[in-house]
Every structure is written in structure tokens, then in C-alpha cells.
Amino acid sequence: AAGVIQSPRHLIKEKRETATLKCYPIPRHDTVYWYQQGPGQDPQFLISFYEKMQSDKGSIPDRFSAQQFSDYHSELNMSSLELGDSALYFCASSFVNEQFFGPGTRLTVL
Amino acid sequence: DAKTTQPNSMESNEEEPVHLPCNHSTISGTDYIHWYRQLPSQGPEYVIHGLTSNVNNRMASLAIAEDRKSSTLILHRATLRDAAVYYCTPSGGGADGLTFGKGTHLIIQP
Numbered sequence: 001a002a003g004v005i006q007s008p009r010h011l012i013k014e015k016r017e018t019a020t021l022k023c024y025p026i027p028r029h030d031t032v033y034w035y036q037q038g039p040g041q042d043p044q045f046l047i048s049f050y051e052k053m054q055s056d057k058g059s060i061p062d063r064f065s066a067q068q069f070s071d072y073h074s075e076l077n078m079s080s081l082e083l084g085d086s087a088l089y090f091c092a093s094s095f096v097n098e099q100f101f102g103p104g105t106r107l108t109v110l
Numbered sequence: 111d112a113k114t115t116q117p118n119s120m121e122s123n124e125e126e127p128v129h130l131p132c133n134h135s136t137i138s139g140t141d142y143i144h145w146y147r148q149l150p151s152q153g154p155e156y157v158i159h160g161l162t163s164n165v166n167n168r169m170a171s172l173a174i175a176e177d178r179k180s181s182t183l184i185l186h187r188a189t190l191r192d193a194a195v196y197y198c199t200p201s202g203g204g205a206d207g208l209t210f211g212k213g214t215h216l217i218i219q220p
Contacts, residue, residue: 031204031205033205033207033208035207035208042195042197042210042211042212042213043148043154043208043210044210045207045208045209045210046207047207048205048206048207049205050204050205055204055205055206056205056206056207058207090153090154092153092154094205096203097142097144097159097203097204098156098159099146099154099156099208100156101153101154101155102153103152103153104153
């Protein structure tokens with residue numbers, strides 16, 4: 001069965017640089033979610049989109065923005081990167097209730 | 111968001127049943143109770159969810175207290191592959207993000 005695809009899987013950036021993470025949901029899933037998991041931490045919800053509109057917002061920094069495109073894929077844009085942004089970023093997609101998580105993108109900020 | 115309380119860790123033997131408790135005394139009347147688990151180096155994985163009645167699926171059973179202030183995830187015959195961090199998270203469903211509190215680290219002994 002098709003799963004959530006995230007790219008890239010690993011990303012290394014310098015402080016103050018920008019990064020773009022991409023998420024391709026499971027076909028026919030109309031809702032996408034972004035989560036951040038710092039080292040040794042529990043996942044924290046950032047933002048979600050339903051039918052290309054922002055739906056719910058969590059603890060997403062103002063330096064981050066996201067959108068969902070007409071083909072339902074989503075991108076998380078991160079600017080002015082800080083050392084504390086180093087984390088695993090998970091994307092999840094859903095059609096009704098159950099969220100299916102991708103393998104994550106590991107972002108390292110040096 | 112409803113606050114949840116779970117044991118930090120639990121240990122069980124392989125092929126024995128495991129009961130994982132969760133207290134969510136501030137849950138709203140319309141929130142579903144979701145359970146997810148996270149295996150090492152993987153994204154969270156959906157386990158089960160319910161509203162008021164007990165629920166069963168191929169992975170587990172969910173027993174919900176009559177007052178909905180607590181629930182118990184039941185793994186009927188634990189295997190080594192069930193070793194993970196288990197999270198209960200009340201959520202309105204739909205495009206609502208999940209709030210992952212401090213889950214229970216389940217250790218399975220062979």
C-alpha cells in the first residue's frame with residue numbers, strides 16, 4: 001500500500017539559511033499535518049491543511065510557513081534557521097480520522 | 111487541549127496481555143480518544159480510537175471508562191515488535207492536530 005512520502009530524508013543547513021521540506025500524502029487523502037520532534041522529545045504539532053486551506057495551527061514559529069497545493073502535496077518552508085530547529089519533521093495525511101505518518105525528514109542545523 | 115497522564119514506562123513478557131492506562135480527565139464531550147505508538151526511529155503509527163464504546167481492531171482493544179475520563183489500551187498478546195512508546199491523545203478528529211504528551215515506554219521481555 002502507498003505510504004506518505006517525505007523528501008528529502010536528510011537535510012543539513014547552516015544557521016540563518018532556509019529549508020523546504022516536501023510531503024506527498026497517500027492518494028485520496030485530503031488532509032496533511034506537520035509535526036516536529038526534537039531529540040529525546042515527543043512529537044509537537046505544527047500545522048494542518050484540509051482541502052488546501054489551513055485548518056489547525058499548533059506551535060509553529062513565525063519563521064515557518066506551509067501550504068498545500070492543488071495536487072494535495074504540502075511544503076514546509078523554514079527561514080532564518082536556528083540550532084534549535086534541528087529535529088525530525090514528520091508529515092502525516094488522513095482521509096477521515098486515522099493519521100498516517102511518513103518516515104520523517106531529519107534536519108540538522110549547524 | 112485535554113491533558114493526559116500515562117505511566118512513564120511499563121514492562122511485560124512476550125505473549126502476555128498488556129494493559130496501558132491513560133487518564134484524560136479534562137477531555138471534552140466531543141473528543142475522540144486516539145492511541146498511537148512510535149517505534150524507534152519511525153514516525154508515529156495509529157493503533158486505535160474510540161468515542162464512548164469499547165473498540166476492537168486487529169492490533170488492540172480500547173476500553174473507555176463510562177465517564178470517559180480514562181481509557182486502557184489492551185494488547186492481547188504482546189510481541190517483541192510491540193516495544194514502543196504508546197501515546198493516548200484526545201482529539202476532535204478531522205484536521206485537528208494531535209497533542210502527544212509524555213507517553214508510556216513499553217518494554218517487552220522475551
